[in-house]
Every structure is written in structure tokens, then in C-alpha cells.
Amino acid sequence: MLQIMEGSHAVAEAAKLCRPEVVSAYPITPQTHIVERLAEMVADGELDAEYLCVDSELSALSVCIGSSAAGSRVYSATSSQGLMLMAEVVFNVAGMRQPIVMSIANRALGAPLSIWNDQQDSISLRDAGWFHLYGEDVQEMTDQHFIAYKAAEQHDVLLPGFVCFDGFILSHTYEPVDIPSQEEIDAFLPPYVPYNKLDAKAPISMGMYATPDYYMEFRYETDQALQRAGDAISAAGKEFGEMFGRDYSGHTESYRMDDADVAFVALGSICGTVKDAIDEMRADGIKAGLVKIRTFRPFPAAELAKALAGVPKVAVLEKNISLGSAMKGAVGPEVKDALTGTAIEVYSYVIGLGGRDIRKKDIRAIAALAEKGVGNMFYGLRTEVL
């Protein structure tokens, strides 16, 4: 049954339905409504979990490592500066192979300080060994939490995952959303069975240090596991579709890509605007399409290459800036790499940083730039203040 719900509250409902035993988080805008709602659930006895109010994001995720290593399913959420403060732990979680799921309400990074949306925070941690899911709307980001836990906890994966959604644009927006029942989620997501755990009855040492004789092999195995996470996400997305009628088996989703002359590639809520712009462009005879990236890590190169095959121009919409890089955005080079050996031209457009609004006419203007072969640039700069 559809309910009108704020995005953050839908995420909190999803987290609750996954039955975490420990919730540990530190408040940061725009993540706050999620953890406030979870705290209420624990206070009201709706959620039987240990809720730890911690001193910092560093502690928030460190607590999660401890609980996860002791055998509990855990949950956390953060944004922006908080994610950066926990960055060291983020890498550590992946190396320690703890299947922690964390929501990221995407927000810009300072300086200058900005509480508004872009995707710099999670994109900056793309090499940390977590899988990255990006939601386009409240329903998708809600559902991705169930899929994330299911994929993360597979014993051939055992890796953590981000569920990313645009701060304010999705976290603070009310949309109709179907929240599954506890019985349904229990059927989809069985209790967490750790591969190994801290247990006095069967002692092991976890997080030992690796000499040069072993270090590279551990890194290799983590990369292999992250590749397998792709299959696990796809399988979980398919099973979810069969149970709930919303299929997430694809790491990408194509919109009006038939005979497209220009294709957009984008992540997150911007895809809704892009779809509307495409409808208008198509009505005006401009053959545009969209390939939405739902799973950014592991990067779905083969799936993207298939989806973009035969399109002359690709415009990658980047809510991030890889400062000092040739293409400016961080996603563009990966898309380009996926298309190696083709004649497809790929351009990055840095847009919407720090909450700058993106309108349909901007999408149309970017299509025109791509058609002309102009790209790898900031789009929408206010030159009058430069």
C-alpha cells in the first residue's frame, strides 16, 4: 500500500525492517531525520536494537565494526563531512570484510561549507571497497536498503555497501512509497549469519597486519569480492522484483535509448529531471536517451557498454568534481573506459554542485553541447560572480 512519506522516514522504516541489532550514528544534515526516526523507534519499542549516540562519525562506524565483528547486523547513516571524518574507517570496514550497510544522504564537501546536495562525498570514496547503490526516488532508495543487506551478507561477498540518495532532494521530499511488511522482508532477508565472528568459544584474530608477502593478495581478494557483489546485487534485485514487483536486477536502467543520438549518463535524483527533458526533446525531434547508473561500484562497465552501443555522443552528468582531472568529473572517465574500442564520444559535465538547481532546459542545453563535441566542463557557472 502506498503511503506518503518523507524520504528519510522511508529509509528509517527500511532500516528497521532489516532488523539491525545495533544502530550507531552521529547527526549531520541532511541525514538527521533518518537517525532521529530510528531513535524514536527504539524509544517506542518498535525496534529492538542497541542505539548508540556516539561522539563522532569516526566512532559511529567504528562501533559498527565492533558489533558486526561480534556477529550483529548493524546500520549507520551519514553525509558529507561526516563521511570524510569516517573515511579511514570506511576503508577499514571493507578490508575487514564486514557487511555493514550505511545510508548516505549525499551532500557537498567543504570548503566552502555547504549543506546542500551534490555527490562529492560518496564519489570521493569510490575506491574504498564498498559497493555503491544510487537511488533515483524515494521508492528506489528505500528498496535498495533491503537489496544492500542481502548482497552484502552473502558469504562470497562479505563487503559493506553505501545506499546513496541526494540530500534534501530525496531525503526531505515526501513521495508515495510502498513499504513492505515485516513478514515480507523477513522472507526476503533472512537473519544475518556471520562467516566468522568474535566468540570466546572459537577464538580467532581479526584485522591482523599483513606483510608484503600477503598484502597484495588480500587487496586482490577484496576486489574479487566486490566484483562478485555486482552479481549478488543483481540477483537480490531480481528476487526483490519477483516478490514486490519492482525489479532491480539491472545495475543500469535505460530510458528511451532506442535510436538515440545523444545519451545521458547520470546517477540519482537528477534522472527524473533528465527523463522529463528527454520526453520534451523527443517531442521536438531531438533523439535523446538516458542510461541511469544504479550500481556505481562495482562499476557496471559491460552493462553500460551494451546500453550505450551505437550512440554517437554520451553526456555524463556529474554531481562531483575530480579536481585537477582532465574530464573534470569522476564518472566520465569510467564511462569512456567502458566504451574503449568504440567511436562513441564521451563528455563530462559538472553540474549542480552544492545544491545548484538543474532544470530541464539545462539538460537540453547540455545535449546541444554534446552534439557539438563541447564538454569536460562546468555547466551552469555564474560567470558574473567569477
Place this chain on the structure above:
Amino acid sequence: MALRIGCAAAPGRAQDNKTGSWRVFMPVVDMEKCILCGTCILSCPETSVSEKDGQILFDLDFCKGCGVCANECRAEAITMIQEEK
């Protein structure tokens, strides 16, 4: 051997590393002087001193020859001697 996920391992392999090879001086106990107080056993950072049937035993596979046992022996029953290898 397959790598254990998360750089984890079960106990039991530390003894692969025979730290006795580090040793220059070796402890020797004079049981005539020894009062079996157990100070050497409790002081050893290598867990390589033990007592069995009234005898103090040094596990030379692991004794690094640090000499804490000799230094702490209140009966002056332990001496460190240069080891011939």
C-alpha cells in the same frame, strides 16, 4: 593456504616463528640455589619458562635470551651464558 577473509586467522601459528634463533645468551638454572618461587616463570615475556617436577625448564625454541629471569631471580640461581651455536 587460502587467505582468511578480513585478514583473520585462528590461533596456533605463532609458534611457527622460533624466536629462540634470536638468542645470544642462554639462561642456565642452578637447582641447588633455586627456591622455586616462580618469579622467572611469571616475568618471562615469552612464556618460555616453566616448572615441572621441581625443575625449572627453559623452552629454548622461544627464549630470546633477554635475561629478565636471571635479573629478577632473588636466589641468584639463573645465569646467562654465551651460547655456542
Place this chain on the structure above:
Amino acid sequence: MVDKSLELFDCGHRACGGCGPAMLARLMLKGTGEDVIVVASTGCMEVFSTPYPETAWKVPWIHSLFENAAAVASGVEASLKHNNRTEKVVCICGDGATFDIGMLCISGAFERGHDITYICYDNEAYMNTGIQRSGATPYDASTTTSPAGKKSMGNSLPKKDMPQILNAHGASYVATASVAYPMDVMKKVEKAVNTPGACYLQVHTPCSTGWGFDGSKTIEIGKQAIECGLWVNYEMEYGELKASKKVRRVPVDGYLKAQKRFRHLFKPQPVTEEIAKIQAIADANAAKYGIDIQLNE
């Protein structure tokens, strides 16, 4: 009472000969017994005891990062509590991880009052990285980042009073100990793990490499520190001093002279005003903790 004859810290670890922290690892586990989960910070002990796959720990052990052991332990404890498990949770972390980089996570964990015991093995500098100064380094000690020189007498700052900081957090049990007194270490560890709430134990673990003395003298040096009053063994419950080790105090000179880190205070000739300042620290300790045995006693 735990069975203190159990050896839960395996031989074959890579600590230097005569390592104070290695002594503590062994004694600590005799105090906790087998029903324990150990959380380690990055540091000497972590490195010498767990090069993959050779762990010296026969109990469950986890290492995550340098600064977050208290938070990891909080998470372990929360999970155990949720599942009605009985293991004790013990952190073992060096002084750098405790006095400096770990302060944030420690403060949070003690504020929340988790049922954990945090043990600091205090060898008074960053030994794993090559003897750099930490907040636990004593006044005038020469380290690689507080070297004595023509215009320096070594570390110019006093040792941070970490136990008092944790008393201020409302810790249920705060104590200091020294590997020079093994029975006392075991007794205090056992007491801490059986005291509900967050407990802190700071253990003096002389480091022959970092302090500059022969490895056979680790316990001797530890005893000298106590006999001169520069280290005090005491116990506090809810911030109140319950006991302290009494000594017939000797001047600090002997303790200082025995270590290369204080050599600059004596060569080429004694720097009497600096030695007097260190003596004053010992005198203040003695007064604060009441350690002097009175002649009429």
C-alpha cells in the same frame, strides 16, 4: 576467580627481548581468563603479536585502527549485550593510541559507560614508529621528536594525567599498575573486568629499546620508577582514591641515570635544576597519592 595458570598469549611473537608490553599481554590474559574479547589499537603490541597468519592471541582478538579501539569495543559490547553473551570486553592500546589519537573515541565510550575495560600499555612514547613523543612521555625525556640538544632538555611538557580524565568521565574503576609487579597487574585486571561499567587501567611497561636500557632490566627499571615516585600504583573507584602503593622513596637520579632517554641530564655534567624539576614531580606525586612510608610506621 580465573585460572591464572592458563597461558593465553602464545610464544613466537616478535617483541624485542625483555619487552614490557609483551609481559603485560600475558599477565592481562591471566587476569581476564578465556571468556574475553580483546580489542587492540595499532601499535607495537598489535604488530609484534599478529603478523598474518601468526597470531599470538588464543582468545578472540580484533584490530581495526589506531584511534578507534574504544569505539570498536563499544560496538562489541553492544552486540554482546543484545545477545546476552558473557564475554568480557577488554581494550589493549598503547599510550599514543590512548593519550593522544584515541581521546575522542575513549571519551565517547566512557561517557556512554559501556561495560568494558580499557587497558593502556604505557611505554611513554610512540615506540612502534620509532620512539616519538606522546602525551604520556615524561618531562625531559629525549625522544626522536623531542630530542635533547643544545637548546632542548628533551620533552618540555608534563605527562598528561589520563586516569584523572577518565575519573572525570565517571569511570567506575581507574587504576595504575606496573609489569614490575605481575601479581598486582593480574589482580587489577581481574577486578576491572568484573566491575560493571567502563574501567581504565594504565600499566607502566618499560621499553628497553625506546628508553635505552638492557632488556634484562625491564622489571628492575619498573620498580625503580615506583621507588622514586615517578610512577605511582593506585586504585580509584568512582573517582575516589582507594589505595596506593607505599614506598621508602629514593631520589629520582638513579632511575633517570639508568636510561639513555635521560642521559643528557647527567652528561657532560648533571643539570641540577632540571633534575630538581623532575624530583619535584615525584614529590608532588608522593604528596598527592600519599605513597611515602613514614619513619614512625
